[in-house]
Amino acid sequence: MKKTALKLAAPSLLNVADITDTIVKGDCISVMQSIPDNSIDLIFADPPYNMQLGGDLHRPDNSHVDAVTDHWDQFENLEAYDRFTRAWLFEARRILKKDGAIWVIGSYHNIFRVGCAMQDAGFWINNDIIWRKANPMPNFRGTRFTNAHETLIWASKSKDSRPTFHYEFLKEQNDGVQMRSDDWFIPICSGDERLKGDDEGKIHSTQKPEELLKRVILSSSRNGDVILDPFFGSGTTGAVARKLGRHFIGIEREDTYINAAKARIKLVAPEVGPDGFVPFAAKREKPRVSLLQVIEAGILKAGETVTDKMGRFEATICADGLLMMGDGEHKSIHKLGAEVMEAPSMNGWSFWHVERGGRRIVLDDFRETARKKLFADTKGQRSMLLPIKGRGKN
Numbered sequence: 020m021k022k023t024a025l026k027l028a029a030p031s032l033l034n035v036a037d038i039t040d041t042i043v044k045g046d047c048i049s050v051m052q053s054i055p056d057n058s059i060d061l062i063f064a065d066p067p068y069n070m071q072l073g074g075d076l077h078r079p080d081n082s083h084v085d086a087v088t089d090h091w092d093q094f095e096n097l098e099a100y101d102r103f104t105r106a107w108l109f110e111a112r113r114i115l116k117k118d119g120a121i122w123v124i125g126s127y128h129n130i131f132r133v134g135c136a137m138q139d140a141g142f143w144i145n146n147d148i149i150w151r152k153a154n155p156m157p158n159f160r161g162t163r164f165t166n167a168h169e170t171l172i173w174a175s176k177s178k179d180s181r182p183t184f185h186y187e188f189l190k191e192q193n194d195g196v197q198m199r200s201d202d203w204f205i206p207i208c209s210g211d212e213r214l215k216g217d218d219e220g221k222i223h224s225t226q227k228p229e230e231l232l233k234r235v236i237l238s239s240s241r242n243g244d245v246i247l248d249p250f251f252g253s254g255t256t257g258a259v260a261r262k263l264g265r266h267f268i269g270i271e272r273e274d275t276y277i278n279a280a281k282a283r284i285k286l287v288a289p290e291v292g293p294d295g296f297v298p299f300a301a302k303r304e305k306p307r308v309s310l311l312q313v314i315e316a317g318i319l320k321a322g323e324t325v326t327d328k329m330g331r332f333e334a335t336i337c338a339d340g341l342l343m344m345g346d347g348e349h350k351s352i353h354k355l356g357a358e359v360m361e362a363p364s365m366n367g368w369s370f371w372h373v374e375r376g377g378r379r380i381v382l383d384d385f386r387e388t389a390r391k392k393l394f395a396d397t398k399g400q401r402s403m404l405l406p407i408k409g410r411g412k413n
C-alpha cells in the first residue's frame with residue numbers, strides 16, 4: 020500500500036509583542052510551538068526535577084519534610100522525562116535568536132540528563148554555575164552529604180553564537196576579580212520574598228531566590244531584552260526581569276501559580292538605571308560568624324531563651340556562645356539541636372529560634388544582622404549604579 024505523508028497543520032503563530040510581559044497558560048511545549056523562530060533573546064528554565072521521592076520524607080522526630088512532591092514533578096520513568104526534556108529543549112532552541120542563550124537550573128536528580136539533551140539538541144555550553152545554598156536543608160537521615168547546591172547550565176544557541184555577557188560588570192561586582200563559576204553563594208528563598216498562602220504555607224515548593232535570577236539576567240541580557248521562562252511557577256523570572264528593565268514571557272500550566280505570579284509582578288517597580296545595571300546584593304562567600312560574635316555584637320544576649328520552631332525544646336544562650344538545656348552541659352547550637360532531634364547532625368542556625376514581638380525568629384536572621392554589623396564594608400553596601408568602563412561589551 021502506498022504510504023501517504025501525514026501533513027500536520029502548522030500551529031498558528033503568536034506575535035511575540037502580543038505575549039510580552041504576560042503569562043501564557045498551557046503546556047510549554049505547545050505554547051513554544053506557536054512562537055516564531057529566532058524571536059527570543061534569553062530563556063531561563065527551571066524544569067521539573069523528576070525527584071522520584073516515592074513517598075513523604077520525615078525528620079527523625081517524625082515531622083514532615085517540605086520536599087518537592089508536587090504532581091508536576093512526576094514522570095513515569097527516566098525515558099519519559101528524557102522525551103519531555105528533549106521536546107521542550109528543541110522548541111526552546113528554535114525560538115532563540117541567533118545569538119540567544121539559555122539557562123537551565125537543576126539538581127543532581129535531573130541536571131546530567133538535561134545537560135546531555137542540551138548538547139544533543141545543538142546548544143553550546145558556555146559554563147556550568149554552582150549555586151551554593153547558604154542555608155541548605157540538612158540530610159535528616161545522615162546517610163549522605165548535605166545536598167547544598169544546584170547547577171545552572173548557561174548555553175548559547177550554537178557554537179557560532181555570540182551571547183551577551185557583561186564581563187566587566189561582573190568583575191566589578193566581584194571586588195575587581197573575575198567572577199567564577201562557583202562564586203554564587205546565595206540563600207534559598209525565604210522571609211518576605213517567599214510567597215505564602217492564606218494558611219501561611221508556601222505557594223510554590225521551589226520558588227527561586229530573586230538574587231539568583233538577578234545574576235542570571237544581569238550577566239547575560241541587555242535592557243529591553245525579552246526573557247522567556249517556560250516553567251514560570253511563582254514568576255521569579257518575571258518579577259526580576261521587570262525590576263531590571265527587561266521584558267518577560269512566562270509559560271505555566273497551573274492557575275494557582277499563574278495567579279500568584281500575576282499578583283507578585285504587579286507590585287514590582289523597575290529599579291534599573293538607563294544602562295541596565297544594578298549591583299548584586301549577595302557578593303562572595305559570606306564571612307563566618309559565631310554565636311559568640313552575635314552576642315558580642317549585641318544582637319542577642321546571654322540568658323535569652325532559644326526554642327525550636329514549634330517551641331517544643333527550650334535552651335538558654337550562655338555567655339560563651341554555647342547553649343545550655345536545663346542544668347546540662349554547654350553545647351554548640353548544632354550539637355544540642357542534633358541531640359534533641361536525635362539526628363546525626365543539625366544546622367543549629369536554622370533550627371533554633373528566639374522570640375521577638377510575639378514571633379519566633381530563626382537564629383540565622385540574628386546572625387545575618389550581626390554579619391552586617393561586623394562586616395559592613397562600604398563596597399558591599401553600595402546601592403548606586405556605578406559607571407563602569409566597557410560595560411555591555413559582548
Ligand SMILES: C[S@@+](CC[C@H](N)C(=O)[O-])C[C@H]1O[C@@H](n2cnc3c(N)ncnc32)[C@H](O)[C@@H]1O
Nearest residue numbers: 046047065091226227250252253254255271272
Ligand atoms: C521548578 S518549578 C519552577 C519554579 C520557578 N522558577 C519559581 O521561581 O517559582 C517548575 C514549574 O513548571 C511548571 N510546569 C511543569 N511542567 C510544565 C509544562 N509542561 N508546561 C508548563 N509548565 C510546566 C510547574 O507547574 C512548576 O510551577
